[in-house]
Amino acid sequence: MLPPRIVRRLVLAPLLVVLTVVALVTLPIWLLVVTAASLRLPPPQRRGTRLVWFAVAWLTLESMALAACLGLWVACGFGGRLHRDEHQERHYALIRWFLSRVYDAAVRIFQLSIEIDEPPPGPGESSRRLTRPVIVLSRHAGPGDSVLLVHHLLTRYDRRPRILMKAAMQFDPSLDVVVNRLPNAFVPNGAAESGVLTEIRRLASGMDADDALVIFPEGGNFTPKRRLRAILRLEDKGLTEDAARARRMENLMAPRPNGALAAIDACPEADVIFVAHTGLDDLVTLGDIWRKLPMRAEIKAKWWRVRAADVPRDRDDQIRWLFDQWERIDAWVAENRPTPAPTP
Template sequence: MLPPRIVRRLILAPLVIVLTVVAVVTLPVWLLVVTAASLRLPPPQRRGTRLVWFAVAWLTLESMALVACLWLWIAGGLGGRLSRDEQQERHYALVRWVLAGVYGAAVRIFRLSVEIDEPPSTPEEVSRRLTRPVIVLSRHAGPGDSVLLVHHLLTLYGRRPRIVMKAALQLDPSLDVMINRLPNAFVPREVSASGVVAEIHRLASDMDADDALVIFPEGGNFTPKRRWRAILRLERKGLAEEAARARGLEHLMAPHPNGAIAAIEACPAADVVFVAHTGLDDLVTIGDVWRKLPVRAEIRAKWWRVRAEDVPREREAQIGWLFDQWEKIDAWIAENRSAPVSPA
């Protein structure tokens, strides 16, 4: 159970600012501690200092975002005008700035490089870039994939992302404040699957040409155990064909189709964009990051668009079509997972 919003605003938000000040003041101590803790690792893998620098950068951005949100709240008539278009644009600009800072810190500290294979820039593709809403269906694996995806949607493609997220993420104060002021949804754990689908339908129903609804159909980060659970869930439901196709996926979990179908039904004019990526797939937990973070963090991604008029409209055809696209992503990951990546 999350603490009430007023408690999060009056306690968690100031606490982050205090922690930021403490972290900056005590930074030399933390660097010495993690350097000593990393001595057991071979020299190229001594990543403790990098993690500390990134944590301080993250906290600093969090605190600056909270101060900016307070200013926007005051400028918005103590919250009375936050739903107006100009205030919404200011908050999107703030999210864009924060994510650009996180991305820039990752590039400098972790030597992050991202290579994106985009569709050819044909006249039709260029004309659809910001003239139609899009539903983005992405795999879910590795740390920060959603952060990177939203960053690129905002910065490279000029989109305004809408996302359905776990309610626990509201324990991050800046995320709690910024995202709750924009058309997104935080879903508590106790909410049923139909409740999640209803939120997706709500967010998709009023999208404009520059909006993008982001969905992760797998429902969570990929792990082998979760992959088998997804297969067993399909078998228990008597969905033998879907279970058989899920068994053929080596790097993905079986997609949950209801959310994607609800979004397509709510916004039939939207193109559908599929996103595949690989590079940090094995880093799921904090322990994984500590033990396995490479000297150079390299991510390769590919996306393609399916025009709204080419999207199937009957449910059974949509499920088969979604599995077709997931098999395409799985094959792409198998081909590119160990391939060298050139810095973007």
């Protein structure tokens, strides 16, 4: 159960700073421990030191972000003017700075490379700036895909992302503070679908040409078990055609259409961006990361755009269209998934 906000501010936020100081002071010890723990692995697979360096970098950046949040809170009259545009822009700038530093650390430590095939601009549009609000529908697989997606929206397209997240994400102190000051939504586990759709409509209905609503229609990270459960759920509802289509998709779970369609209905002038990506699909748990993290992390992604005028408006047509796009993502992932390295 998530602690009340006052507890998170007075306990979790200071605890993060303390953990950062302890991690920095004891860094040599942790490096020795993980080096010893990974001696059983062949030298190219000894990834423990990289994970420790990244963890310390992440903690340090989180603590710096928390300090910046405190300064912004004081600067806007101890929270009294948080919702004014200029203070909102400062918080987006803070997220942009944080994610850029995380990205830079990942590039250096994990030799991360990202190759993105992006949608071409339309008439009168620059390559970096579309002129309409967008709804971004992405597959959900592997660690950090949402971080990389939001980073790209902020830095390349200068968008203000709006995201629907699980309430448990608020255990992360800096995320808890800065995201709750911006138009986002946290949804508790077991929340009624009607409440989730209400939040999606709220986020989508207020968008302008600077905004991007990010939704993961699968509802969670892909795993084979979750894929099977999604198929069985469709069969239990009597949606045999959708279930059959879901079975043919080997790399994705069947999309849950209600959230995406609620966003489209609430902001009919928005273009829709679909995101396919692959590269770290097999790294779901900490154990996977410890055993399988490659020496060079390579991520490929493809984005394509459906203009608002080309989005179907009949619900049945929309559901078929959404499955069509998901099948396109599945085919792209199958074609571009890297060959897994042998497990040591």
